[in-house]
Amino acid sequence: MAGQGGTGRGSGKKRLVAERRYPAATRANSNSNSNSNAKPKTARTKSTRKTTRRASAPKRSSNIFVRVFGGLIRWVLRLVWLTFSRVALAGAVVLGLAIFYIYTTLPPFSELLDGRARGSVTLTDREGAVFAWRGEQFGGQITADTVSPYLKNAIVATEDKRFYKHLGVSPRGVASAVKINLSEGRGPLSGHGGSTLTQQVAKLLCLGVPFDPTEWKNQTAYEADCRQGSMVRKIKEAVYAMAMEVRYSKNEILSIYMNRAYLGAGANGFEAASQRYFGKSAAQVNIAESAMLAGLLTAPSRFAPTSNLKRSQERAGIVLLLMNQQGYITDAERADAKAHPAVLSDAAEQRAGGYFADWVMGAGPDFLTRETTEDVVIDTTFDPRLQTAAEDALTWVFENKVKEGSKAQAAIVIMSADGAVRGMVGGRKLRGITGGFNRATQANRQPGSAFKPFVYATALDMGWSYDSPILDEPITVKIPGSGDWSPQNYDRKFHGLVTVTDALRHSYNIPAVKLAMDVGLENVRTVAQMFGIESDLAQGPALALGASESTLLEMTGAYAGILNGGSSVTPYGLRSLRLKGETDELMGQDGGLGERVITPASAEQLIYMMYNVVQNGTGARARLEGVEVAGKTGTTQAARDAWFMGFTADYVVGVWMGYDDNSPLTGVTGGGLPADIWHETMKRVHAGQPANPLPMLRPSAPPQIPANTSPSVSNSGRPSGDKAQNVLGDILSSIFGGKN
CATH class of the missing domain: 1.10.287 (Helix Hairpins)
Incomplete structure (x- = not known):
């Protein structure tokens, strides 16, 4: 029966329930004693796997709330x-x-290299060397392939070390910037922006929005909007940057940046900055110079080497460290660059001629100078050596002869006899001058006795002579509408009968007034105007004492007319104006000589008289050893203005000193500090130069009053005859009619 039962179970259906009641080990033992084939074993194996999976599956909670919450x-x-x-x-x-x-x-790459709204003006001196810049300088288009590799690496190391790896934005850089901002107590987007170099280019391009003068108040407002740092703006910059990464190559993006970045001192782009600071192309800069240029990107005005060279060199040291850490330069190269930091070129170091440059900018039309949209080159009459002489002289006198803390100002003009201005100092501030108040050209002040040579020029040309006698005595002049006026000499004394040479040598006031009235105040006014003094001149006899106002430039130009033999001059500094890269001149000037005002003979006598002023008169402190000097002092009432005007055979120099608020000077006359400044200037100007003689009369003996001369004839001491037939008379006759 057992065999039948076993045979029946083995040949019948699988047990459905009892199978599960036995442990896996019992079933395995039972199976091992049977004569079954492999197929049932396979079935049991699958069943075992199912059981294992069911055992390992998570049990569903019986709590309905847990099941609902988990499902939610x-x-x-x-x-x-x-x-x-x-x-x-x-x-x-x-x-x-x-x-x-x-x-x-996005436009073609080449159209994005120069994005200036205005042009630039480059000023060259009389030898053709650049000495000043105005406007937005652009040195020319450069690319990442043409600049010095040191400069290229310095820019990348400083601004975006992952530039060649990202796609326009750098999440790592943004996260790092946010971390730094928060650690420094700022908002997450305040301060460090985490912008890539590509994003900075997007900002420089103002996201492709061009400047529209009808929409923006000015260029400054436009640029301020381009630089705003709102979240929306940064998102736009990021999108624009990614589009640029698709449109341009990495080197093209870097090239745009190198051409458009502002680097201080009016320089736009690394080529302009390299020329501005080092006098060389961006393709030629070395490691130290490259580091200094790249260091300007953080704060161009603050780190500009023309503003503070030491600070710029310290910033360059940080750039060198970054270059070294990123493998662009070796330890030895970094050490050498730190030991030999970049220095300014001679032109950048001097930074001379700021007042002169501003003045020359006004000589051309605004559309080619101050408001030019073109790049313009102005060749000038400027002489850096003479400019340095004037600046050094002014500094020396104020450091050695003026009370410390004095607010007194001074101005100097150096000019050739034909009116070519060689140097100009418009105030005591000598560096970084752009648009400052120029006391040489803009300050109208009374010249005092410095005006007297034009009275004597008129008298000499109308018949008086250098040795003519004139009586220095009390006089009273009735002035219509003002009453009586009695001029006084500076020393409050009267000196009797003197020659006109002595009267000018000692700067007596009464002889000057008498001469002016003798030859006619209108004639004196005409001569002064013809010599170039264009300011309104006084109508009364006080004209002879310099009561009218004039500028230092006008006065210096008028004295140049005396030196050149009596011809008027127009002071000029612009020799030619042309577009950059072209040779054809748009405008030019060969010289400033104008019409003859007095005869050469009259000019020679006047120069001799002014020579005596310096030799043994009021201008003695202006004497130069071994060089003939002629000049005249000038001090106004209450010493509000002090002047010394003079010349050698080669140059005319005018010096003014005073306060901007017209306060009186203390203990200063034209023969004092102004003469000292003049002397120190001319001493430097003539150092190592040949001493040429003055074109003056050279009498065999100094003029003297004959012992038998009666004072009664002194007021009519003017010679008669042919001497009265002079150039001035001819001019007046041609104007008002008469003999030709």
Whole structure:
């Protein structure tokens, strides 16, 4: 029966329930004693796997609330994932479309290299060397392939060390910037922006929005809007940057940056900055110079070497460290660059001629100078050596002879006899002058006795002589509408009968007034105006004492007319104006000589008289050893202005001193500090130069009053006859009619 039962079970259906009641080991032992084939074993193996899977599966909680809550969480997570993935996909599509749209609007690479709204003016001296710049300088187009590799590496090391690895934005850089800002107590987006170099280019391009004068108040407002740092703006910059990465190569993006970045002192682009600071192309700069240029990117005005060379060199040291850390330079190269830091070129170091440059800028039309949209070159009469002489002289006198803390100002003009201005100092501030108040050209002040040579010039040309006698005595002049006026000499004394040479040598006032009235105040006024004094001149006899106002430039030009033999001059500094890169002149000037005012003979006598002023008169402190000097002092009432005007055979120099608020000077006359400044200037000007003689009369003996001369004839001491037939008379006759 057992065999039948066993045979029946083995040949019948599988047991459905009893199978589960036995442990797996018991079933395995039972199976091992049977003569079954492999197929049932396979079935048992599958069953075992199912049981194992069921045993390892998590058990569902019997708590309905747990099951509901868990299901809700899973549903929310799936919803969030679906939403995020779809939003991300939509955002990616929108971003792609935005990038594609901006990509289609980006212009060719070559059109983005020069983005200036204004042009520039480069000023060269009389030898053709550049000495000043105005406007927005652009040195010319450069590329990442043409500049010095040191400069290229310095820019990347300083601004964006991962430039060649990212796609326009750097999440790592943004995260680092946020961390730094928060650690320094600022907002996450305040201070460090984490912008890539490409994003900085996007900002320089103002996201492709050009300057429109009808929309923006001025260029400054436009640039301020381009630099705003709002979140929306930064997002736009990021999108624009990614589009640029698609449109341009990395080197093209870097090239745009190198051409458009502002680097201080009016320099736009690294070529202009290299020329401005080092006098060489950006392709020629060494490691130290490259580091200094790259260091300007952080704060161009603050780190400009023309502003503070030491600070700029210290900043360059940080750039050298970055270059070394990133493997662009070796330890030895870094050490050598630190030991030999970059220095300014001679032109940049001197920074001379700021007042002169501003004055010359006004000589041409505004559309080619102050408001030019072109790059213009102005060749000038400027002489750096003479300019330095004037600046050094002014500094020396104020450091050695003026009370410390004095607010007194001074101005100097150096000119050739034909009116060519060689140097100009418009005030005690000598460096970084752009648009400052120029006391040499803009300050109208009374010249005092420095005006007297024009009275004597008129008298000499109308018949008086250098040795003519004149009586220095009390006089009273009735002035219509003002009453009686009695002029006084500076020393409050009267000196009797003197020659006109002595009267000028000692700067007596009464003889000057008498001469002016004798030859006619209108004639004196005409001569002064013809010599170039264009300011309104006084109508009364006080004209002879310099009561009218004039500028130092006008006075210096008038004295140049005396030196050149009596011809008027127009002071000039512009020799030619042309567009950069072209040779044809748009405007030019060969010289400033004008009409003859007095005869050469009269000029020679006047120069001799002024020579005596310096030799043994009021201008003795202006004497130069071994060089003939002629000049005249000038001090106004209450010493509000002090002047010394004079010349050698080669140069005319005018000096003014006073306060800007017209306060009186203390203990200063024209023969004092102004003469000292003049002397120190001319001493430096003539150092190592040949001493040429003055073109003056050279009498065999100094003029003297004959012992038998009666004082009664002194007021009519003018010679008669042919001497009265002079150039001035001819001019007046041609104007008002009469003999030709």
